[in-house]
Amino acid sequence: MIQPMLRARNTIVEIDGDEMTRVIWAMVKSQLLEPFIDLKLERYDLHVLSRDRTDDAVTVHAAEAIRRHGVGVKCATITPDTARVDEYKLKRAWPSPNATIRALLDGTVFRKPLLVHNVPPTVRSWVKPIVIGRHAYGDIYKSAEMKIPGAGRVDMVYTPAGGGAPQSLVVHEFKGPGIVRGVHNIDSSIRSFARACINYALAERVDMWFSAKDTIAKIYHGTFREIFRQETDARRADFQKAGIQYIYMLIDDAVAKVVRSPGGFLWACMNYDGDVMSDMVASGFGSLGLMTSVLVSPDGLFEFEAAHGTVTRHFRKHERGEATSTNSTATIFAWTGAIAKRGELDETPEITHFARALEASALETIESGTMTKDLASIADPAPGGHVSTQGFIEAIAERLRAKLGTSPGMAVAPR
Numbered sequence: 001m002i003q004p005m006l007r008a009r010n011t012i013v014e015i016d017g018d019e020m021t022r023v024i025w026a027m028v029k030s031q032l033l034e035p036f037i038d039l040k041l042e043r044y045d046l047h048v049l050s051r052d053r054t055d056d057a058v059t060v061h062a063a064e065a066i067r068r069h070g071v072g073v074k075c076a077t078i079t080p081d082t083a084r085v086d087e088y089k090l091k092r093a094w095p096s097p098n099a100t101i102r103a104l105l106d107g108t109v110f111r112k113p114l115l116v117h118n119v120p121p122t123v124r125s126w127v128k129p130i131v132i133g134r135h136a137y138g139d140i141y142k143s144a145e146m147k148i149p150g151a152g153r154v155d156m157v158y159t160p161a162g163g164g165a166p167q168s169l170v171v172h173e174f175k176g177p178g179i180v181r182g183v184h185n186i187d188s189s190i191r192s193f194a195r196a197c198i199n200y201a202l203a204e205r206v207d208m209w210f211s212a213k214d215t216i217a218k219i220y221h222g223t224f225r226e227i228f229r230q231e232t233d234a235r236r237a238d239f240q241k242a243g244i245q246y247i248y249m250l251i252d253d254a255v256a257k258v259v260r261s262p263g264g265f266l267w268a269c270m271n272y273d274g275d276v277m278s279d280m281v282a283s284g285f286g287s288l289g290l291m292t293s294v295l296v297s298p299d300g301l302f303e304f305e306a307a308h309g310t311v312t313r314h315f316r317k318h319e320r321g322e323a324t325s326t327n328s329t330a331t332i333f334a335w336t337g338a339i340a341k342r343g344e345l346d347e348t349p350e351i352t353h354f355a356r357a358l359e360a361s362a363l364e365t366i367e368s369g370t371m372t373k374d375l376a377s378i379a380d381p382a383p384g385g386h387v388s389t390q391g392f393i394e395a396i397a398e399r400l401r402a403k404l405g406t407s408p409g410m411a412v413a414p415r
Contacts, residue, residue, distance in 0.1 A: 017075030134274025289327030
């Protein structure tokens with residue numbers, strides 16, 4: 001084994017996860033990181049059984065660790081439904097770890113597709129990345145819901161904390177069984193979301209879109225629109241200086257326009273919209289395996305993760321001892337994002353340069369025609385075949401060794 005040539009100065013919070021992504025996580029660490037760099041890691045295991053054993057306290061502890069250290073990297077995790085509760089014999093259907101961490105850090109999720117020369121976008125007009133800025137608080141991810149057994153009335157009631165008369169509103173008069181959900185948001189989080197998106201757009205010099213449905217949800221969505229108007233008005237001079245613009249559209253108008261645009265902008269979306277649209281954008285650019293994701297909090301905390309799930313179907317094959325061909329690119333870029341940010345914050349450019357060298361090695365491996373099955377099926381020109389999960393990581397490791405072999409001091413130029 002090559003001895004580590006670099007040593008990180010400060011801690012990265014490592015958050016392990018579930019199923020096939022957990023398998024890939026271990027491969028990436030053992031073959032692409034540990035032979036080259038000595039990272040200071042504080043590890044939290046968010047395997048669904050670990051969350052169940054700790055009554056989900058481990059998720060809260062992981063978020064608190066990111067608050068202490070500033071940078072975290074997270075593996076994909078299961079959000080258990082009824083079937084998963086039965087499968088793993090869980091105490092209950094624990095909430096989404098991502099939603100819990102996002103709520104505790106009050107961050108905005110930015111998801112950006114990776115462009116690879118031989119994996120052209122499915123949407124022919126897209127030639128530049130479309131970045132999704134997803135509000136990471138509230139809405140259905142922090143909702144209260146109830147199954148209504150029969151006829152009756154559901155009211156929404158606000159009771160002032162300092163006393164005074166409660167305010168109530170009839171939600172629905174049920175004539176029979178049904179369902180109901182209550183969602184919420186807070187002005188301070190919406191304002192943080194708007195400011196984070198504005199800062200990103202200005203830093204990257206890209207236009208900024210925001211879309212909602214305030215024609216229907218006049219108060220809820222209308223509040224988002226108004227706060228975005230206030231915050232963008234306050235930075236109007238900065239937008240003009242950067243040569244970019246802010247555009248508000250109804251969500252349906254935005255969806256129609258996005259598929260005909262060339263890309264190259266930030267699309268700020270409410271929580272659920274951002275969840276859905278980031279998957280659509282990732283698929284349109286080629287694959288969820290080619291999508292970066294970072295949670296950025298208002299006070300400068302960063303959590304990097306892959307944009308996809310735990311790849312259950314491949315994990316079942318892995319459990320049976322069958323070969324898999326799972327794309328590890330997004331997981332690799334989660335690690336490189338965290339390592340690069342750690343290097344930036346610690347003012348250790350050699351750490352950041354290592355991360356960029358690994359990123360370049362991953363993309364160049366794909367562009368050379370060595371790729372996993374998901375990419376091979378959409379690549380142009382089509383490769384002669386595809387490699388296994390292990391084979392893909394080994395090919396990246398070989399390229400990385402060659403890239404770093406002539407630079408003992410690790411002074412690697414960013415890609």
